[in-house]
Amino acid sequence: MKLEGVELRRIAMPLVSPFRTSFGTTTVREAVLVRVVADGAEGWGECVAMADPLYSSEYADAATQVLGRFLVPALAASGPLKAHRVAPALAAFQGHRMAKAALETAVLDAELRAQGRPLADELGAVRDRVPCGVSVGIMDSVPELLDAVEEYLDAGYVRIKLKIEPGWDVEPVAAVRERFGDALALQVDANAAYTLADAPRLARLDAFGLLLIEQPLPEEDVLGHAALARRISTPVCLDESITSARAAADAITLGACAIVNVKPGRVGGYLEARRVHDVCAAHGVPVWCGGMLETGIGRAANLALAALPGFTLPGDTSGSDRYYRTDITEPFVVRDGHLDVPAGPGTGVDPLAGELAQVTRSTQWLPA
Ligand code: OSB
Ligand code: MG
Numbered sequence: 001m002k003l004e005g006v007e008l009r010r011i012a013m014p015l016v017s018p019f020r021t022s023f024g025t026t027t028v029r030e031a032v033l034v035r036v037v038a039d040g041a042e043g044w045g046e047c048v049a050m051a052d053p054l055y056s057s058e059y060a061d062a063a064t065q066v067l068g069r070f071l072v073p074a075l076a077a078s079g080p081l082k083a084h085r086v087a088p089a090l091a092a093f094q095g096h097r098m099a100k101a102a103l104e105t106a107v108l109d110a111e112l113r114a115q116g117r118p119l120a121d122e123l124g125a126v127r128d129r130v131p132c133g134v135s136v137g138i139m140d141s142v143p144e145l146l147d148a149v150e151e152y153l154d155a156g157y158v159r160i161k162l163k164i165e166p167g168w169d170v171e172p173v174a175a176v177r178e179r180f181g182d183a184l185a186l187q188v189d190a191n192a193a194y195t196l197a198d199a200p201r202l203a204r205l206d207a208f209g210l211l212l213i214e215q216p217l218p219e220e221d222v223l224g225h226a227a228l229a230r231r232i233s234t235p236v237c238l239d240e241s242i243t244s245a246r247a248a249a250d251a252i253t254l255g256a257c258a259i260v261n262v263k264p265g266r267v268g269g270y271l272e273a274r275r276v277h278d279v280c281a282a283h284g285v286p287v288w289c290g291g292m293l294e295t296g297i298g299r300a301a302n303l304a305l306a307a308l309p310g311f312t313l314p315g316d317t318s319g320s321d322r323y324y325r326t327d328i329t330e331p332f333v334v335r336d337g338h339l340d341v342p343a344g345p346g347t348g349v350d351p352l353a354g355e356l357a358q359v360t361r362s363t364q365w366l367p368a
Helices: 060-076 083-090 097-115 121-122 141-154 172-182 195-210 222-229 245-254 270-282 297-308 351-357
Strands: 003-020 022-037 042-046 129-131 133-136 159-163 186-191 237-238 259-260 287-289 338-340 362-365
Touching: 003 060, 003 159, 003 351, 022 097, 022 121, 022 245, 042 060, 042 097, 042 195, 060 097, 060 362, 083 097, 083 270, 097 121, 097 222, 121 270, 121 297, 129 245, 133 141, 141 159, 172 186, 172 195, 222 237, 222 245, 245 259, 245 270, 259 270, 270 287, 270 297, 270 351, 287 297, 351 362
Parallel strands: 133 159, 159 186, 237 259, 259 287
Antiparallel strands: 003 022, 003 362, 022 042, 129 338
């Protein structure tokens, strides 16, 4: 294909309720959408970088900058447009994986649409629907948390993930386990809020039969996670630390994780995400698909990935209404605790022009 140009679109979507994690509170999801036009076809990618560099060093303004100033020009200068050639064309630029992922996804979507092929088939999906978990934020009180969890269980979610931080860990976990029973599939996510000195506190979570504890320690503390894993019985899962298939192989070899959260944006795209899946499968390490408060555009692509054979745990693949009253695509609706994997060409979803216009803050067209 021949690239005609790339549109960068800044959007802001209000959340149905504030989402609080150990690194901050989000009330409006700001994001960058990338639309690639090539040979008259178009494709979309959603950049998962958040408004502030709190979860990761990337943030939305920086992603917009690096796409416009470096990534899109390098792609435009790189010859025939092909999804598998995007990462090599951008490899000289360090980091900025979320920005790179959005651009690669848009190219992949355009290419697959032109060929009439679904992303799920391209990635190697083996299921046509996936089980849904939900990530539940830190609340002001335990009763509030119990109400929120009950609502999600009533909506059919098959797995609950509680966000934790020092001061909001053993008590809320104990309360949820007590109220909803031992059969509830329950896990926690600390977003790097602890240190190895907190091992005795984290070991108290062992009593609650959690599926896993996600990223208790800082992103770069892989050896710390290995040391912690020897001191607690809850399986350690890594999110922030896994920035590539190589990082996954290293973390597994070092004993730092028994489970991996795969987020395509964090590792530079769906093609690298599939390699993370493959490396984990080769080591017998289960993976699940993480989320980044995606709109329907990013959610559709995540569902395709979550349908690969190694995704044996329910992911943070929730319905659109978990975060948004109105999505910018046809909404994803959880039925019987599952979401259907889109079957149409590319990601299988199209932005709704009216809804998209509502949330758009700015657009920028970059001709090739
Ligand atoms: O750590 O998994 C995380 C949201 C934003 C940034 C990081 C994380 C999350 C979530 C929610 O836990 C995932 C989702 O429902 O999209
Ligand atoms: Mg996480």
